[in-house]
Amino acid sequence: MSNPQRDAILNAIETVTGSYLQGKVRAVKLSFIALLSGGHILLEDIPGLGKTTLALTLAGILGLTFGRIQCTSDLLPSDITGLSIFNRDENRFTFIRGPIFNNILLADESNRAMPKTQSAMLEAMEERRVTVEGVTYQLPEPFLVIATQNPTEQVGTYPLPESQMDRFLIRTGLGYPPEEVEQAIIRHGSIRDEIREIPPLLSAEAILATQRAIRDQVYLSDKITGYIMKLILATREHPLVAAGISTRGGINITQAARAHAFLDGRDYVAPEDVLAVAIPVGAHRLVCRNENEHLDKEEILRSVLRNVPVPLA
Amino acid sequence: MMRLNRLLEILVLLIALIGVIPLYPHLEPLPRVILPTAAIAGLILQRKGIRPPASLFTAVSLLLFLFYALRFGRDNVVVPAANLLAIFLAVRLAGERSNRAYLQTCALALFCLAASTLFSLSPLFLVALVMLLVLIVSALVLLTFNETDPLLALSRPELATLGKVIACSGGASLLLMLFFFAILPRTQIPLWDTMPGQGRKASGLSDRVQPGSTTAIEAGRGIVFRAAMAPLDSQQLYWRAVVFNRYSAGAWVRQPPPPGEESIRPRGAPVRQAIFPEAGKLPYLPGINVTARISGVRSTTAGDLVTTSPAVTRRRTTYEAFSAPGDTLALRRPIDRPFYLRLPKDLPPRLAAAAAKIGRTGRTDQERLSLARELFRSLDLRYATRNLPTGSNSLDLFLFDRKQGYCEFFASSLALIMRGAGVPSRVVGGYYGGNYNELGGYYVITDELAHAWTEIYLEGKGWVTVDPSTWASGFAELGNERNRSLSRRLATMADTLNYYWELAVITYDLERQLQLVNRAGEQMHRLTMPKNLRRNGLVAVLAVAAISIVVLLARRRRLSPEERLLRQFVALVEPGGEMPPETGILELATRMEDPRAIRFAMLYSSAVYHDRPLGREERRELSSLLKALRKDRRRS
Numbered sequence: 001m002s003n004p005q006r007d008a009i010l011n012a013i014e015t016v017t018g019s020y021l022q023g024k025v026r027a028v029k030l031s032f033i034a035l036l037s038g039g040h041i042l043l044e045d046i047p048g049l050g051k052t053t054l055a056l057t058l059a060g061i062l063g064l065t066f067g068r069i070q071c072t073s074d075l076l077p078s079d080i081t082g083l084s085i086f087n088r089d090e091n092r093f094t095f096i097r098g099p100i101f102n103n104i105l106l107a108d109e110s111n112r113a114m115p116k117t118q119s120a121m122l123e124a125m126e127e128r129r130v131t132v133e134g135v136t137y138q139l140p141e142p143f144l145v146i147a148t149q150n151p152t153e154q155v156g157t158y159p160l161p162e163s164q165m166d167r168f169l170i171r172t173g174l175g176y177p178p179e180e181v182e183q184a185i186i187r188h189g190s191i192r193d194e195i196r197e198i199p200p201l202l203s204a205e206a207i208l209a210t211q212r213a214i215r216d217q218v219y220l221s222d223k224i225t226g227y228i229m230k231l232i233l234a235t236r237e238h239p240l241v242a243a244g245i246s247t248r249g250g251i252n253i254t255q256a257a258r259a260h261a262f263l264d265g266r267d268y269v270a271p272e273d274v275l276a277v278a279i280p281v282g283a284h285r286l287v288c289r290n291e292n293e294h295l296d297k298e299e300i301l302r303s304v305l306r307n308v309p310v311p312l313a
Numbered sequence: 314m315m316r317l318n319r320l321l322e323i324l325v326l327l328i329a330l331i332g333v334i335p336l337y338p339h340l341e342p343l344p345r346v347i348l349p350t351a352a353i354a355g356l357i358l359q360r361k362g363i364r365p366p367a368s369l370f371t372a373v374s375l376l377l378f379l380f381y382a383l384r385f386g387r388d389n390v391v392v393p394a395a396n397l398l399a400i401f402l403a404v405r406l407a408g409e410r411s412n413r414a415y416l417q418t419c420a421l422a423l424f425c426l427a428a429s430t431l432f433s434l435s436p437l438f439l440v441a442l443v444m445l446l447v448l449i450v451s452a453l454v455l456l457t458f459n460e461t462d463p464l465l466a467l468s469r470p471e472l473a474t475l476g477k478v479i480a481c482s483g484g485a486s487l488l489l490m491l492f493f494f495a496i497l498p499r500t501q502i503p504l505w506d507t508m509p510g511q512g513r514k515a516s517g518l519s520d521r522v523q524p525g526s527t528t529a530i531e532a533g534r535g536i537v538f539r540a541a542m543a544p545l546d547s548q549q550l551y552w553r554a555v556v557f558n559r560y561s562a563g564a565w566v567r568q569p570p571p572p573g574e575e576s577i578r579p580r581g582a583p584v585r586q587a588i589f590p591e592a593g594k595l596p597y598l599p600g601i602n603v604t605a606r607i608s609g610v611r612s613t614t615a616g617d618l619v620t621t622s623p624a625v626t627r628r629r630t631t632y633e634a635f636s637a638p639g640d641t642l643a644l645r646r647p648i649d650r651p652f653y654l655r656l657p658k659d660l661p662p663r664l665a666a667a668a669a670k671i672g673r674t675g676r677t678d679q680e681r682l683s684l685a686r687e688l689f690r691s692l693d694l695r696y697a698t699r700n701l702p703t704g705s706n707s708l709d710l711f712l713f714d715r716k717q718g719y720c721e722f723f724a725s726s727l728a729l730i731m732r733g734a735g736v737p738s739r740v741v742g743g744y745y746g747g748n749y750n751e752l753g754g755y756y757v758i759t760d761e762l763a764h765a766w767t768e769i770y771l772e773g774k775g776w777v778t779v780d781p782s783t784w785a786s787g788f789a790e791l792g793n794e795r796n797r798s799l800s801r802r803l804a805t806m807a808d809t810l811n812y813y814w815e816l817a818v819i820t821y822d823l824e825r826q827l828q829l830v831n832r833a834g835e836q837m838h839r840l841t842m843p844k845n846l847r848r849n850g851l852v853a854v855l856a857v858a859a860i861s862i863v864v865l866l867a868r869r870r871r872l873s874p875e876e877r878l879l880r881q882f883v884a885l886v887e888p889g890g891e892m893p894p895e896t897g898i899l900e901l902a903t904r905m906e907d908p909r910a911i912r913f914a915m916l917y918s919s920a921v922y923h924d925r926p927l928g929r930e931e932r933r934e935l936s937s938l939l940k941a942l943r944k945d946r947r948r949s
Contacts, residue, residue: 221922268922271897306894313875313921 005210006262009036012061012201013263020057020191020198022184023177024050030170030280031058031146032263036211037255039169040125040145042110042160042284049174051148055106056195058146062207063200065140067099068106069121071113073156077120081130095132100124103140103204110147111157121145122164142207162243162287169252170277171284210262218258219268223311227271228253231278234304235286240295243287256281271310278305317458317465318410322359324452325415326352329406331444332422335429335437336395344399351403359410370408374401395428412460419449436814446490447483454479494821495829518763520595522557522740523564524721525707537744537762538590538599539812540634541755545584545601549638551766551778552744552758554599556617560732561657563705565725565740567619571649574616576776578605579637586634587755589815596621599743599758600634602778603642609633617739617776618642640778648770653737660729661709668733678736678771682779685730689784692716694723696788720745723781724765737770741778753809875917875927878935882913885942907945913938 013032017025027043031054034041043051052068059066069080082098099105100121107113107121124130128139147168149160165171176182228250236244245253254269256277261269283298333348340348358365377400381393402421405414426441454475458465467475518537540552557565582605588598598607598620607614609632612622624630660668667688675681697717702710708726711718724740731738745764747756766780782788872880883892886901893901902914913935920927927935 219923221924223922223924266919268919270899270918270922272899275895275897275900302895310892310895310897312892312898313873313879 003213003262003265005206005213006265008202008206009210010263015201016057016061020195021050021054023181024054024174027054027172027174028058029263030172030277031144033256033259033277034170035062035142035144035207036214036259036262037169037252038142038211039252039255040147040167042165042168042171043146043148043174044151044171045148045173045175047150049176051146051174052106052108053191053195054174055104055146056192057198058144059104060195060198061200062104062202062204064103064142064204064207066104066106067102068108069099070108071110071117073112073114075113075117077117078132080117080121081124081132084133093133095135095137097137098130100130101137101139103142103144105143105145107145107147109150111149111159113158115158115161118158118160118164122160122167126167140204142204142211162285165284166246166248168284169256170280172280214258214262217267218261220254220258221268224257224269224271224274225254227308227311228257228274230308231274231282231304234308235282235301238300238304240288240292240300241286242289245282245285249282249285253278253281271312275305275310317455317467318463321415321452321455321459322410324448324455325418326356326406328419328422328445328448328452329402331441331448332425333399333402335435335441336399336425336432339392339395339429339432340399341392341396344396344403347403348399348406351407355407358407364409367409370404374404391428391431395425395431398424398428412456415452415456419452423449434818436810439814439818442490443487446486447479450483450486451479454482494818495826498826518554518595518597518742518744518760520555521564521566522721522725522742522765524711524718524725525563525701525703525705527701527703535760536591536808537758537760538588539755539757540747541587541589541753542585543754544749544756545638547746549601550746550756551602551764551780552599552747553602553604553741554597554619554743555595555741556619556768557740557742558617558653559655560725560729563707565728570616570619571652572616573646574648575645576616576618577643577645578618579603579639580605582606582635582637584636584638586636587631588634589631589812590625596623596626597742598622598625598632598634601636601638602743603639604634604636607632607634641774642768642776642778644775648737650737650770653739653770654732654735656729656732659705660733661706663709663713664726664729665733667712668730671730672734675734678769681734681736682731682769682771682777685727685734686781686784688730689723689727689781694718694785696720696723696782696785720765720782723785724767727779727781728767731767731769739768739776741766741768745780748805750805750809750812752806753812755812757805757808873926874932875921878917878927878932878939881939882910882917882942885910885939885946905942907942909938909942913942 009032013025013028017028021028031041035058043054045051055068056066058064069075078098080098080100082096082101084093084095086092087094110118110121113121124139125143125145128141128143130137130139150157177185231253232245232250234244235241238244253274257269257273260273260276261267264273266273279298279301283301286297286300288295288297288300329352337345337348378397381397381400384393398421402418402425405418405421408414423445426438426445429441430438555567556570557567558570559566559568584601586601588600590598598610598612600607600620604618604620607620610622610624610630612620612624612632614620622630622632671681671684671688675684692712693716694712695717696719698719700715701707701718701722702715704710708722708729711722712726728738728740742763742765744758744762745766746762747758749756764780764782766778766782768776769779771777879898882898883901886905887893898914898918899911902910905911916931916935916938917927920931
């Protein structure tokens with residue numbers, strides 16, 4: 001399927017991974033999948049691997065507005081949503097929009113914020129609107145939250161509860177780039193300045209149109225929904241798991257699979273699409289039993305994938 | 314519900330019955346009476362709940378043991394032992410009903426059956442053994458249950474399950490029995506058959522031909538031998554056994570043939586006979602006249618082709634005779650004429666006169682033989698086995714007064730007349746005829762078929778078989794007397810059973826065992842040799858292949874075209890045709906790194922995951938892609 005929208009997006013992905021974010025193809029692609037299926041992404045990795053750079057680059061290349069919150073323990077919900085300030089000239093309160101009123105919001109180190117603040121942000125993410133002082137404000141479209149979380153830091157953090165993790169379409173790590181790529185990156189130094197001058201390759205309208213196209217044009221067979229259903233059921237019946245993938249999780253897997261199929265140039269979802277997105281979309285939604293807390297959720301989901309037969313005919 | 318100990322009681326009684334039946338006819342009167350009495354008494358005591366003291370039974374057993382022990386002797390082992398076994402069994406049947414007693418009863422029944430073989434080993438034994446084996450196995454299984462819980466009762470389905478277990482173990486033990494029968498080491502002489510010829514009357518064939526000794530002959534229907542062979546014309550069924558070459562004191566007897574006499578054995582001997590003689594008293598090995606050679610037993614053959622073997626009088630044995638049916642026995646050199654012309658002084662006068670007349674009239678021996686035949690015909694002799702002339706003058710009476718007699722009269726008279734006329738002659742003893750058993754493919758030769766005929770020496774030819782009995786009126790009907798009634802046919806069938814029993818069991822000794830091993834080995838070697846075998850094997854293999862193909866096709870028929878294509882595609886990558894986990898067809902195609910494979914996967918999945926069946930064009934393209942891929946695979 002040749003599609004100008006798809007070609008534009010693939011071109012953008014290629015540009016990003018080729019020029020700015022070498023060795024981050026997977027994360028970039030997943031970010032685009034999240035963007036195209038209208039979800040949000042949680043990057044979980046140690047600092048200094050390019051989480052912020054990824055967010056900035058995406059914002060730049062998409063020609064979208066970008067906001068950033070550095071989460072700390074004293075961050076208040078109003079610091080995110082914005083607040084009303086009395087305007088003397090006009091003799092009334094004027095609403096000053098917070099950083100959430102951007103197409104792309106980077107919530108850095110989100111687990112350092114207080115639960116109150118976290119939930120305010122996550123609600124906005126889900127609802128795509130903000131209600132402040134009785135007035136509801138619609139958030140811009142497209143809207144993508146890129147939250148980062150440092151898994152190793154424990155002191156003074158409020159790890160996102162499972163219920164809120166469920167609101168992220170995708171959770172992924174970045175991982176270290178390949179050695180020779182990393183060496184080149186080190187030699188080159190920081191690219192923050194370059195990022196500022198990235199020419200936008202896509203517009204907000206183009207992305208919205210693509211989102212619509214994915215919803216309408218990518219065919220989803222009953223075989224695939226049956227397959228996803230089986231996967232979800234298998235996670236719920238898994239002995240190590242207390243709570244498996246939720247219905248929202250199933251919807252998200254389907255959305256992500258559709259986007260993946262679109263990026264792959266197909267107008268139908270194949271099991272490969274499900275397999276490709278299942279772990280980033282599904283793993284963080286699993287709630288392990290207390291005694292199995294330490295287990296790697298991705299590994300558990302992988303074992304489920306291995307045991308559910310792929311629909312082939 | 315069925316009480317287990319009730320079932321066990323019936324079973325053990327049945328075992329005792331089967332064990333004793335084959336032995337029963339050979340028992341003495343005392344145990345014959347005691348056995349049923351004890352069984353019934355045991356049943357009654359059991360019903361009434363009376364338990365006689367065990368010491369009573371012990372005392373009775375001891376007493377009877379002493380009684381029989383005193384009768385043991387070197388020549389008398391079998392009978393007291395068998396009777397003692399039967400009495401022990403009777404005591405057990407009358408006594409208490411415990412598991413131990415049941416076990417002992419089973420063992421005694423088995424011993425009784427074994428003891429019966431010391432008297433006779435008939436196919437009945439096999440039937441009893443098989444039944445006993447199955448019943449004892451069942452009894453043992455039930456005993457294990459009874460031991461655990463004497464009041465156990467089983468429902469019908471439980472009994473059915475138990476029955477299956479018993480049937481399996483019983484069947485297995487039968488197979489094992491067969492196996493061990495074939496391989497267990499044998500003695501050269503069958504141990505069990507220690508009393509050959511026991512209870513058998515002297516056969517129709519004797520070691521002398523003496524007409525005139527009785528007024529009637531009563532030959533039984535006892536079997537002399539069986540001969541497995543293709544059926545022959547009844548005119549050729551002369552089983553030549555012995556030659557009587559000397560007449561003295563009114564009887565023909567056998568003397569060693571004169572030294573230097575040597576018969577020419579026929580070259581081709583197309584008629585092969587496998588002969589199973591019943592052990593008899595005479596050492597002669599009969600065979601269809603003219604027998605070229607005899608093999609399979611150690612034997613000596615005299616110059617007049619009479620074969621003897623001491624083995625046949627000692628034990629059951631088998632041998633093979635190869636014959637060329639005919640009536641002339643050629644010789645290497647002229648015979649000792651005086652030996653075969655020797656006559657006693659006191660020949661019956663009328664016979665001697667007739668002989669002298671033939672001697673004078675006939676110019677050659679051939680002519681003299683014809684004259685003798687004419688004489689016999691003119692006398693109008695009748696063949697009969699009753700109302701026979703007796704006494705020293707019996708032959709004279711036979712020929713000229715009574716004019717009736719049986720084969721010995723005819724043969725003796727002719728031989729004497731020929732000798733009197735100067736033609737060398739001798740009397741041959743053997744059997745004539747035989748009942749062919751179509752079922753088993755063998756002749757049965759009974760005592761009543763014993764026959765005597767003559768051999769006349771004709772210059773230039775040799776010993777010519779002449780049967781003067783055939784010149785009599787009434788001889789031809791003799792064979793037809795044996796009608797084909799139902800009882801006769803039944804007897805034939807029973808005899809077939811006996812024949813195979815002897816063939817398979819009684820005569821199965823070390824020699825046969827070795828033969829079996831040898832034959833098995835040879836056949837293993839030759840397994841690939843015969844052409845038709847190979848062809849048949851090919852046919853069988855083809856048939857199996859065809860059936861498998863049909864089955865495979867039938868199984869494939871059930872697959873949709875999509876599934877079939879998929880299976881073939883997967884088989885290209887994965888040797889087992891099994892899809893690896895966590896892999897879709899696109900992924901699989903990517904792994905193959907072949908644009909055609911990817912094209913296949915795209916085409917295929919686009920149809921399948923759009924929920925639409927493959928079009929004809931698509932299917933064709935997929936098939937051709939598969940073909941190309943497969944070709945590449947084979948090349949690499």
